[in-house]
Amino acid sequence: MRVAFLGLGRMGAAMAKHVLDAGHDLVVWNRTPGKADDLVAAGAQEASSPAAAAEGADAAVLMLFGPESVREVLPDVARQGLLIIDSTTIGPDAAREFARIAASKGARYVDAPVAGSIEPATAGTLGVLGGAEEADWEHAQQLLQLWGDPAKVRRIGPVGSGSALKLVVNQGLGVLAAGLGEALRMATELGLDRDVVLDVLEQGAYGFTVKQKRALIEDGDFSATRFSVDLLAKDLTLAINATRDADLEVTSAALSAALRTIDAGHAGDDYAAIIGHIADEGSESGTANSH
Numbered sequence: 001m002r003v004a005f006l007g008l009g010r011m012g013a014a015m016a017k018h019v020l021d022a023g024h025d026l027v028v029w030n031r032t033p034g035k036a037d038d039l040v041a042a043g044a045q046e047a048s049s050p051a052a053a054a055e056g057a058d059a060a061v062l063m064l065f066g067p068e069s070v071r072e073v074l075p076d077v078a079r080q081g082l083l084i085i086d087s088t089t090i091g092p093d094a095a096r097e098f099a100r101i102a103a104s105k106g107a108r109y110v111d112a113p114v115a116g117s118i119e120p121a122t123a124g125t126l127g128v129l130g131g132a133e134e135a136d137w138e139h140a141q142q143l144l145q146l147w148g149d150p151a152k153v154r155r156i157g158p159v160g161s162g163s164a165l166k167l168v169v170n171q172g173l174g175v176l177a178a179g180l181g182e183a184l185r186m187a188t189e190l191g192l193d194r195d196v197v198l199d200v201l202e203q204g205a206y207g208f209t210v211k212q213k214r215a216l217i218e219d220g221d222f223s224a225t226r227f228s229v230d231l232l233a234k235d236l237t238l239a240i241n242a243t244r245d246a247d248l249e250v251t252s253a254a255l256s257a258a259l260r261t262i263d264a265g266h267a268g269d270d271y272a273a274i275i276g277h278i279a280d281e282g283s284e285s286g287t288a289n290s291h
């Protein structure tokens with residue numbers, strides 16, 4: 001196949017490499033130049049525009065920031081007969097909108113956000129939450145299974161359903177981060193030792209988050225980003241907007257925590273910065289490991 005891959009951020013660069021490794025022809029594009037060097041050295045071609053990347057391609061994969069970035073790029077990519085796999089986290093309304101745009105140009109659109117971060121993207125063991133017509137879903141498997149674990153590549157339903165489930169998944173990340181930050185702040189107020197608190201929380205309901213983020217929390221350094229605070233804030237905003245009648249109070253509180261963390265200068269840091277920022281918000285030290 002000739003595959004166009006658009007968006008070489010942390011996830012896209014890792015996913016695109018599998019396309020080359022599988023022996024397909026790969027044409028890449030990224031808004032900011034300079035991100036394609038490793039892939040070009042490994043055999044990819046770099047295109048000067050989204051339209052040039054899609055020219056002559058059988059399939060195009062989008063791994064951009066969010067719905068606004070896809071809305072900018074998609075009209076230049078969609079063309080007769082092209083299979084478009086959108087792995088950007090965009091929410092269900094945008095997925096249905098983009099499927100209509102693709103269809104209006106004779107292209108097929110598969111909503112395929114991923115679950116998991118950079119390590120599984122590199123290892124090819126991501127989860128894929130799919131929303132697509134069955135025939136399009138089948139057609140997309142030869143690419144989706146390059147970065148996804150076959151046991152975790154699931155069609156949830158029609159276009160929009162994969163993106164809907166992805167927002168449910170990331171609501172959990174946001175709530176756990178804000179909740180853990182507040183638990184640590186509470187522990188400090190109660191005069192508890194943070195190391196002991198983390199030891200005990202690691203065995204309980206916050207175990208997943210503590211295990212994944214403890215080293216960053218203890219260092220108070222969140223610059224080794226896997227999933228950034230601004231991406232999580234985007235996803236919590238999408239979740240709230242997609243379910244306007246549901247009055248998601250806890251999700252809104254998690255979004256507020258993420259936005260305060262961004263205001264404190266952590267937009268591009270790992271989302272564990274939310275834990276550190278909320279844990280020490282209002283304290284004199286302002287760092288996660290001084291208590």
Ligand SMILES: NC(=O)c1ccc[n+]([C@@H]2O[C@H](COP(=O)([O-])OP(=O)(O)OC[C@H]3O[C@@H](n4cnc5c(N)ncnc54)[C@H](OP(=O)(O)O)[C@@H]3O)[C@@H](O)[C@H]2O)c1
Nearest residue numbers: 007008009010011012031032064065069088089117226227
């Ligand atoms: N990181 C994770 O652990 C993770 C896990 C699952 C899902 N996701 C989702 O996967 C997607 C990519 O995540 P990531 O971590 O790879 O993000 P990232 O490193 O921030 O990369 C974002 C990509 O989007 C591009 N972009 C942003 N705005 C654009 C625009 N207006 N037009 C064209 N391109 C634009 C960026 O280009 P520039 O280089 O020019 O900025 C970059 O290539 C997001 O939707 C995210 O929510 C991430």
